[in-house]
Amino acid sequence: MRPLLLSLALLSAACTQTDDRLPPSDRFVYPSGIVHRAVPGSTNGVLYVSSANFDRCFDLGTLMAVDLDRVAGSGGESLQPLGAYTNPAAPAVELGQLNVAPESFRYIDNFAGEMQLWEDPGFTGAPDARLFIAARGDNNSLHYVDIKAPTQLSCVNNPDSNDCTAGALSLVSGVQDQQEGQPRADAPFGVFFDPFGIPTQPDKSGPRVWVTHLNPADSPIRSRTNFESYVVDVSATTPKDVATTEKEKDEASANPSVSPADFHPLTLPNFPIGGSNSVVADERYVFVTGRLSGAAISDTSLARRFLVRVLDKYNLDAGRILEPGLDLGFAASEARGLALTPRSTTAPSAPRRLYVAVRSPDTLLIVNVQGIEKESDLPQLSVVGAVPLPDGPTQVALVPRGELRSELVLVSCSDAGVVAIYDPDVGQVVAQVLVGERSGTQSPQPFGLAVQEQGPGARIFVSNFGDGRVSVIDIPDLGSPQLARLVAHLGVRQDVGESAQCQEEQL
Secondary structure (H helix, E strand, C coil): CHHHHHHHHHHHHHHHCCCCCCCCCCCCCCCEEEEEEEECCCCCCEEEECCCCCCCCCCEEEEEEECCCCCEECCCEECCCCCCCCCCCCCCEECCCCCCCCHHEEECCCCCEEEEEEECCCCCCCCCCEEEEEEEECCCCCEEEEECCCCCCEEEECCCCCECCCCCCCCCEEECCEEEEEECCCCCCCCECCCCCCCCHHCCCCCEEEEEEEEEEECCCCCHHHHHEEEEEEEEECCCCCCCCHHHHHCCCCCCCCCCEEEEEEECCCCCCCEEEEECCCCEEEEEEEEEEECCCCCCCCCCCEEEEEEHHHHHHCCEECCCCCCHCCCCCEEEEEECCCCCCCCCCCEEHHHHHHHCEEEEEEEECCCCCCCCCCCCCEEEEEEEECCCCCEEHHHHHCCCCEEEEEEEEEECEEEEEEEECCEEEEEEECCCEEEEEECEEEEEEEEEECCCEEEEEEECCCCCCCEEEEEECCCCEEEEEEEECCCCCCCCHHHHHHHHHCC
């Protein structure tokens, strides 16, 4: 992936900004964030996909709600349900026609990163479902997009338009009372919906959204001095969501807001300066991974590395940041995606697992996690395993298998072009599923992962950042994950044919 990213960075600089270069509504353009939602009455559900428009051949990124029952191939083929693809030797079905309706398509900022879904019909005042998308384009935005119906999207800040960029929450220019450019979150990337909120702070007791950012913030801006990296928490709701009277609803703003009190510093002495990559939150503790950044002047000769930091939500005012020292148990250079196993319903105090994708060497770290209950003041994290992975591990997702079996661990490996499946009950990677064909020396670059649970099996959706498609992987029986295989592609390739025209014109 690194050679392609370098070439695209140069290509981005060569593209000339013009008016009305609107992105297409019939294909993905560098798909990144991806979420699946089961829908009553639907066979395959709905897939929400953000497009990053990484080479900036268009002016904006996109968000699509794809009705998976309506996608089709050139010969009228449809996406068959899990279990229908029984021939292991059959090639993946190409379903290039997304058939996205106008109400299922919205514009967002460029360079979209991760995306999360909030689905809670019981929450008073809030929508049945809301998407949160981090986008590190010119506005450094966190987008709030409501799902009015399964495939009907509505910009929270601009509901009468298909343009969600107008009035979107900027984590740079939208922060009031900055001092010399701080705090700010340059290049927001990771996002996690936290239903627990922060009970110790009344104004933050409702659901929150945690956001990371790739570029450390210097002070003053562009001085390349006094760098700081943050994780940010913002409200998942807006004033209009929680308004109770008609008068309050008329006067309330639909726009979310962010203040300096929502920024939590992550840097520590004697550690290299880096960005924050991905984040997960539990009742009390928030886990953040660290990523090396060329944007900051950093002493990379320091022996320690920022792999995971732990934020104590109950002691935010004191700025309590815990460094668990995972780099002392395994010497990796940086971390990317992570996933925390859920609390056991039968043994709530039992140890849990944190799975972390690290690089150099490319490995899945298995971390034992204890003492993270809301009553505990001292969480304990220790590396108990390190599993070699294919090149470029990026995102991590879990597939539940019930209380009696460990969750399967999925890792998108961008450089290798595969999704690796680790089975904790076996103690090894049991499958490596190639998500697409290579174009020259470049991988399809799998990035985001979404899981559709269905009976005894699961279907995995993978956003191929490099080739512009979404790959569909079926695991008919979660007891035999080694039989996982690629069954379909959604969308058309962006790296060949007409889809590559923009790139070719700019070379």
